[in-house]
Amino acid sequence: MKKRMLIILLGLILAMPGFAIANVQTPGGSEKPAVPGSQEKDGEKETEECDCEKQEHNHKDWQAKMAEREQKLLGWVDQFTPDKKAEWTKVLAEKKELRNKWLSPENSKKREEWKQEKMAGIQELKKQLDEGKITKEEFVQKAHGGKAMGHWKTFHDLKTAVEAKNDKRAAVLLNQLLEQSKQHNDKIKTMLAE
Template sequence: MEKKKWIPAVLAAILTIPTAAFAADTEVKTEKPSIVTEVSSLIGHAFGGHMFKHGAMDEQKWLEIVKQYTPDQVDEWQKAINERKALWKQLNTEQVKKGIKAKREKMKKEREAAFDKLIDQLVNKEITKEQFKQQLKELKTANKWLPQASMKETRELRKQLHKAIKEKDRDAIATLLPKWLKHIQAENQRLAQLIKDATQK
């Protein structure tokens, strides 16, 4: 029996963890993906303008908050914002778009090959069911932009900052803003690296 025919039966029999995310990552898309979708598929974390836009809190609002609570960091914030704008401008060039698309396709093929290898190892009893499930988990999170722990920390930091701003908690805002600035600077570095990787021959 061909592998593609018995894969569903094998998975149905042994998996207790959801695999929909993995399947969705490997299926053929009929719509042309946006640059945000392409980037998100590579880094596992949506850029989507979340840096400076949370509802009505746009870039200017952020700067006003920074001036009020951490005025000594205004220049650093402006530099980070300007850098982000420049990076997004590069990201939307045809050269980078093509590079990202090629990288995404390469990663997709690598994941599919790794998945096929796992299935073979399981069927040939080279690994146990538990090892299969663990390695499948690792495969689903491989090549992600941020480790899961870091993503959780980012979400928690963003939640705390917005709560502090909403409640006008001066001490909390003054403590959290520098941490958020470091996060933005780190994201800029990762985005710059992604652009560099996408344009390398």
């Protein structure tokens, strides 16, 4: 189970840059982001994941985007589910703490093992894809552990609901995102405990 979680997380991390780069051409000739969680701002594409190998950038920029997203999220919590503010604050603080522990030098061996296991799983899936045993859609689904990128989609749906001034939908999505965030924190705790 622990290995499976590691494989899922590595697949998500490794797949995001590729998905963020891909654009879908619409009939009108305009491009739209192909990934939930990537957005366009004034013609510039903004992605949520770090793509260290393919482009030069500053991790502080990524951290600033994540901090901005967190503030936006907390503003929506104040607006739509103020009774959950303390719970959200706790979950977000725990997420930061867990991320810092995971990225710390003492966990570099665990990260490397996790990455190797994930890459081995992806290579096996790629081999099956090349041999025609699975379709591309099955490959993508299995590479993500049978799950779509739920929390990114939920955040995107939440943003859409807020923009549409659909208060009830926003409250439902905030609660859903809170549960997904708790589950994510639990997965990271499991990985750190191995």
